[in-house]
Amino acid sequence: MKPDDPAPPTVIVIVAAIIEDEDGRLLLVRKRGTDRFMQPGGKIDPGETAAEALIRELREELTLVVTPADLVYLGRFDAPAANEAGHVVDAEIFFVTAGGQAVASAEIEELIWMSPADAASVALAPLTVDVLMPVLAAR
Secondary structure, three states: OOOOOOOOOEEEEEEEEEOEOOOOOEEEEEEOOOOOEEOOEEEOOOOOOHHHHHHHHHHHHHOOOOOHHHEEEEEEEEEEOOOOOOEEEEEEEEEEOOOOOOOOOOOEEEEEEEOHHHHHHOOEOHHHHHHHHHHHHOO
16 A cells, blocks of 8 residues: 555444335334434444344334344445445345334434435435345346
């Protein structure tokens, strides 16, 4: 690296859930103090597996109770972080079967159920719009 090269972006390791309802709408959340919607999830704590972190985050942020049997691993993806300039998210993504009513809790300001047709009218995180929406459209 040359002295005038920009510093590499900071990587934030996260886990996120793709939760769809019976109409094919995605559950998206907006954290307090931000303007972009994204998949629910969050940072993986030391000693946690990605699945354990997702189960914890869904309980804390949305009051959803899920078990490992409700998770189907989709893959690992990266994208620019939505709310932290100069950062990249390294995200492990799971499809989640979630029973019950999601309720915005903890740092979640708002949740929405978005149809793919509504995507252009919603401010979305780069991981959602650039990576996950095309993956879902290709299914």
